[in-house]
Amino acid sequence: MATITLTNVGKDYGGGPVLRGINLEIRDGEFVALMGPSGCGKSTLLRLIAGLEDATEGEIRIDGRLVNDLAPKDRDLAMVFQSYALYPHMTVRENMSFPLKQRRLPAAEITAAVDAAAAKLGLTALLDRKPKALSGGQRQRVAMGRAIVRTPKAFLFDEPLSNLDARLRAQMRVEIRTLHQDLGATSVYVTHDQAEAMTMADRIVALNDGDIQQVGTPQDLRERPANAFVADFLGQHP
Amino acid sequence: MARTTGHVARALALALYVAFALFPLFWLVKVSVTPDDLLYGEGVRLWPSRVTLDHYAAVLRHSQFPLFFRNSLIVATATALAASAVASAAGYAFSRFRFRGKVWVVGVMLVSQMFPLVIIVAPIFRLLAPLGLTNSLSGLVLVYTAFNAPFATFLMQSFFEGVPKDLEEAAMMDGATRFQALLRVVLPLTLPGLAATGGFVFIAAWSELLFSLMLNSSAAVSTFPAGLLGFVSKFSVDFGQMMAAGVLALLPVGAFFFFIQRYLVQGLTAGAVKG
Numbered sequence: 161m162a163t164i165t166l167t168n169v170g171k172d173y174g175g176g177p178v179l180r181g182i183n184l185e186i187r188d189g190e191f192v193a194l195m196g197p198s199g200c201g202k203s204t205l206l207r208l209i210a211g212l213e214d215a216t217e218g219e220i221r222i223d224g225r226l227v228n229d230l231a232p233k234d235r236d237l238a239m240v241f242q243s244y245a246l247y248p249h250m251t252v253r254e255n256m257s258f259p260l261k262q263r264r265l266p267a268a269e270i271t272a273a274v275d276a277a278a279a280k281l282g283l284t285a286l287l288d289r290k291p292k293a294l295s296g297g298q299r300q301r302v303a304m305g306r307a308i309v310r311t312p313k314a315f316l317f318d319e320p321l322s323n324l325d326a327r328l329r330a331q332m333r334v335e336i337r338t339l340h341q342d343l344g345a346t347s348v349y350v351t352h353d354q355a356e357a358m359t360m361a362d363r364i365v366a367l368n369d370g371d372i373q374q375v376g377t378p379q380d381l382r383e384r385p386a387n388a389f390v391a392d393f394l395g396q397h398p
Numbered sequence: 399m400a401r402t403t404g405h406v407a408r409a410l411a412l413a414l415y416v417a418f419a420l421f422p423l424f425w426l427v428k429v430s431v432t433p434d435d436l437l438y439g440e441g442v443r444l445w446p447s448r449v450t451l452d453h454y455a456a457v458l459r460h461s462q463f464p465l466f467f468r469n470s471l472i473v474a475t476a477t478a479l480a481a482s483a484v485a486s487a488a489g490y491a492f493s494r495f496r497f498r499g500k501v502w503v504v505g506v507m508l509v510s511q512m513f514p515l516v517i518i519v520a521p522i523f524r525l526l527a528p529l530g531l532t533n534s535l536s537g538l539v540l541v542y543t544a545f546n547a548p549f550a551t552f553l554m555q556s557f558f559e560g561v562p563k564d565l566e567e568a569a570m571m572d573g574a575t576r577f578q579a580l581l582r583v584v585l586p587l588t589l590p591g592l593a594a595t596g597g598f599v600f601i602a603a604w605s606e607l608l609f610s611l612m613l614n615s616s617a618a619v620s621t622f623p624a625g626l627l628g629f630v631s632k633f634s635v636d637f638g639q640m641m642a643a644g645v646l647a648l649l650p651v652g653a654f655f656f657f658i659q660r661y662l663v664q665g666l667t668a669g670a671v672k673g
């Protein structure tokens with residue numbers, strides 16, 4: 161498990177800054193939500209941590225090690241995408257085996273790890289199906305399974321529940337939170353839904369227009385919002 | 399009632415179209431089995447009163463057609479492989495990377511498609527001759543690959559654009575390099591496109607006449623379109639044998655599409671993302 165430290169991080173895609181002067185310390189084993197309205201830079205921040213985008217300025221450290229120039233595969237993080245990004249030509253088992261195969265683990269170990277992760281997520285009966293034969297909720301679980309099948313330094317989630325219906329979303333919130341407690345893994349969770357952030361996170365990073373507005377526990381934000389933006393955002397009832 | 403009428407009309411329209419598209423092929427087969435003495439007498443009949451396979455026998459036994467056929471097969475296969483490889487690499491770069499001069503590269507590739515080939519035959523001949531690449535199959539493969547690569551690249555680019563970027567990013571998060579992600583995730587999903595691109599290039603190379611005729615004069619390295627001209631002599635055209643050779647030349651193309659058709663119709667990316 162790991163700490164993630166961002167020092168003065170900025171990002172510009174070429175059309176003006178999208179993130180400015182981001183300073184943030186994500187502690188070992190913590191569940192942190194990046195919360196803010198659409199277009200505020202949540203996904204960009206997550207992708208900077210993942211290594212899928214290069215920071216324009218600033219330092220990103222994982223466990224104290226500078227990772228700015230490290231490829232995604234060498235950062236040892238797992239990510240769950242909003243679109244799930246399941247490999248359509250592979251079965252559920254092959255999807256979940258992929259990260260382990262990339263690490264050249266022995267076949268028996270891979271099978272055991274996939275079986276264990278599948279059991280944890282209730283996917284055992286679906287292991288031989290292709291993604292197109294799964295419901296949205298099942299696909300979401302497979303995406304989770306592909307992340308938890310190994311023990312990465314941290315989990316990154318980009319709005320993983322936004323394509324589910326309200327009931328399933330509520331259920332998965334609890335499940336992800338429980339998984340987090342079981343695994344004790346550092347998690348960074350992007351959401352535009354304040355209720356999701358408030359119920360799941362240990363700490364919330366409120367973002368607006370590329371700037372951090374406030375960092376604190378859900379209680380901090382509710383009781384002592386740093387500014388009108390945070391108060392307004394939390395006041396919304398989706 | 400209205401629906402059945404619609405179906406019938408549709409089927410009829412399709413049948414008409416298929417008949418229209420296949421009629422020249424039918425005529426090719428018909429002439430190839432028509433005995434020489436009936437060719438002009440029964441010229442407009444749909445099917446001759448007598449059929450013969452003599453033309454096929456003559457083509458296979460007494461002409462150099464088997465040699466031309468082999469040359470064409472080598473050239474078209476090598477061109478399809480080489481152009482597909484180049485087009486995959488270039489198409490991937492165009493679809494995924496932003497780089498300086500990209501607009502210019504694309505522009506030059508488009509412009510290169512606009513020249514009538516006739517005007518560059520002579521310069522190409524001058525270029526290839528000192529390199530020993532005239533009168534050789536390798537020379538043809540080189541030229542055909544160069545001329546087919548731009549269009550094949552645009553084709554592959556559009557197929558790569560159909561594969562969500564998330565998929566290779568997921569693969570990179572899962573421990574793959576970009577190249578491994580391309581090999582294990584993106585390329586398998588573009589197989590139908592790759593097959594279509596390969597097929598397109600194969601056919602273009604298979605039926606090319608101008609360069610084959612101009613660059614290669616020796617029969618040993620002639621491809622079959624150039625070889626077909628051998629059936630035209632100063633005073634007559636041996637239509638029967640020419641058509642028989644044409645029918646034979648259609649076989650590999652037909653076989654090729656028979657094998658790749660399942661890739662062409664498959665929607666492999668279904669279920670990749672939410673839905």
Ligand SMILES: Nc1ncnc2c1ncn2[C@@H]1O[C@H](COP(=O)(O)OP(=O)(O)OP(=O)(O)O)[C@@H](O)[C@H]1O
Nearest residue numbers: 173174178196197198199200201202203204205352
């Ligand atoms: N690849 C890119 N190139 C240029 N601009 C980009 C790129 N990706 C994002 N942006 C811009 O950066 C800003 C932040 O985008 P980002 O995707 O991080 O927002 P977000 O907070 O995740 O929003 P959402 O909730 O809608 O997903 C937006 O203004 C967006 O237009």
Ligand SMILES: [Mg+2]
Nearest residue numbers: 202203204318
């Ligand atoms: Mg986003």
